[in-house]
Amino acid sequence: MKAHIVTVGDEILLGSTLNTNAAYIGEKMSEIEINVGGASVAPDKIDEIVGEYRRVWKKADVVFSTGGLGPTHDDRTREAVVDFFGCQLVGDKDVMEDIKERFDRLNRPLAKINEDQAMVPDCAEPIRNKRGTAPGYWIERDGKIFVAMPGVPHEMREMMETFVLPRLKERVGESAAHTKRLTLLTTGIGESNLYDKLGDIDEISEGGELAFLPTLGGVRIRITAVGETDKEADEKLQAVEQRIRGKAGRFIFGKDDETLAEVVGRLLKDRDLELAVAESCTGGLLSSMLTDFGGASDFYERGVVSYSNASKVEILHVNEDDLNAEGAVSQTTAKQMAEGVKAVSAADVGLAITGIMGPTAGGSDKPVGLVYVAVADDDGVTVKAFNFGDDRRQNKVRAATAALDMLRRVILGISIDA
């Protein structure tokens, strides 16, 4: 089965909204072995939306449309659906009930425009919306499937999970090709050096296919393998994975949609280690990454965003003379921050970052992008210097990533040198 994703919305073309919906649907399709052959974006104009439906309906077995179903005048998808399928709007009792209940529950007055949302194309089976007011549509015609959903991500996702995906899974059934995919996540090495390190790519990828995806946090290696059975595909995948690990194992921190923070959190939890964080230039990002997952309180004890020098001295007990002599961005300060936060929290590990994020050096004679990371544990302190670029937000992510990877290596006993 082949799918195409149409995203409706000027805000996507204008770049004011990222197309996270197409990414989410693409990911879900790959999980159930439906091949997304293409994706496109249509502006908020009925003719353009209908034109796009017409074009992709010829190419795909399943067409997804997201966006443009809201209650306001700039939402044109419902009209486009009515036009494309040649059907009519009728009031739907269940949808009206859902809308009323929702407003009752939130104790909000029912807006007039919401009542109109209970009008649904009669060629469609409405997909009820548990997180908002606009229903989605499921339409089958000519042996093909058309699914329209609202553009608000959490509304769309709920419809996918409870209604669309279960139905599509049934249709795919046993007919699917046995394709398996796995993404190995690396950090701390650039794309071409990683490629070189792997050596002969044909040999490494034998039985599968490789793709290299550079991101800010590291290079991802996607392996795809096809087999007559799931088992055969899995075995091919694992053989490629093992060969890659043999060449570049220490750079690989995880798989698929894991994050480095999640992996590090698990390493700490498994070893029953408590972590305390002291960060200045990353401004809380490192702590935020570590607490993005349920159960973070099992390993994350506290964090200090020691932005001012006073806070470094008062909370982390950094030595004031050293701080004045060597500066806030120095090996000594990083070391004392890690030791300090470990001591005051009585945690097993202290992790610290100090650096210059840019865009300017703020009076320092040290270069923008200079960052020190320190890990303190019961065996002592390890400090390392990094040199990143001149983009502040990128540097925050790079520095937090480098700190997490350094902690990962210290825990696993891997050398912290490249």
Added chain:
Amino acid sequence: MKAHIVTVGDEILLGSTLNTNAAYIGEKMSEIEINVGGASVAPDKIDEIVGEYRRVWKKADVVFSTGGLGPTHDDRTREAVVDFFGCQLVGDKDVMEDIKERFDRLNRPLAKINEDQAMVPDCAEPIRNKRGTAPGYWIERDGKIFVAMPGVPHEMREMMETFVLPRLKERVGESAAHTKRLTLLTTGIGESNLYDKLGDIDEISEGGELAFLPTLGGVRIRITAVGETDKEADEKLQAVEQRIRGKAGRFIFGKDDETLAEVVGRLLKDRDLELAVAESCTGGLLSSMLTDFGGASDFYERGVVSYSNASKVEILHVNEDDLNAEGAVSQTTAKQMAEGVKAVSAADVGLAITGIMGPTAGGSDKPVGLVYVAVADDDGVTVKAFNFGDDRRQNKVRAATAALDMLRRVILGISIDA
């Protein structure tokens, strides 16, 4: 002039990478009055890429292609360009020099596959890459422009800023339609209630067009106005803006690509106020948002991520008996956290968040999504309770956003009730 953006890459269709490049190009085109009529994604297959170039070349005056120019075997864009334009690869001295210099500077060995990147289609003017190795291409034919750039965002952006945008601006010159756009950013009110509050939309939007864009942090209202001159378009825009502000002013925190954190930071800085933050459930996100911009140290003094109860007592001096009696997620704890962080830091304002982010309540009998925010200043403390949903990461963003908006309202003397 009309543009179309083609993004090349299986990783976009598979949903493992967000299409930030298309968003960036869309935004830049709207700034120079080039209308992006559509956007699409092609898989890493030469035929599919060429097919997509063929289709959109008919519709657009400028075609952008990003991705697939890297050094590895899964990068197929260069071949597709050669095929589509019927040209040949030739070695480019300047590009070779750039690549050598780059590897010398980074003190890294030149990988063999990088040398091949100096081979460029002879129908193209190479766009030199200051942040990576793959050059981009600028091709003019049939009065149209074709631009190919690498998919790595910071490489692509640098090429856009230094090469592509200056050239396109020249071409657009005086011929552009006088279209002006403005996005008003609201928070703390839902889409349909905001729509209702505005009343008669035709009256409000007279002389312009409105679009409503709901996001996790709030609803954005985009206004578009067209005039015979820039001045006329601007005047129409401002008239619509004023009418919207008259109806829903207190929900509007900013414009265009401002963030709420940036706005709050500016409010603090303008009033010479220092801020200290104490957060538990948001795990550092609030501090990270506040420090995403250069100059944050002018208003941000320190932050404490008081995840454990011990850290609330030790660093923030929350009363241990109250904490045990009322729990970490309570009005009293929020209040004492805000007062505590203000006192220990000697900052002018203390901002605190405590809540239950989910997915589970972690032993508490309070509901997932319950969050207390407190603002302490020299006039006293204000506390407010919020009820969010059950998605942990969304709740982190919602809670941090609610805290920033509460601080904004307190500073500006706007009621904290909806």
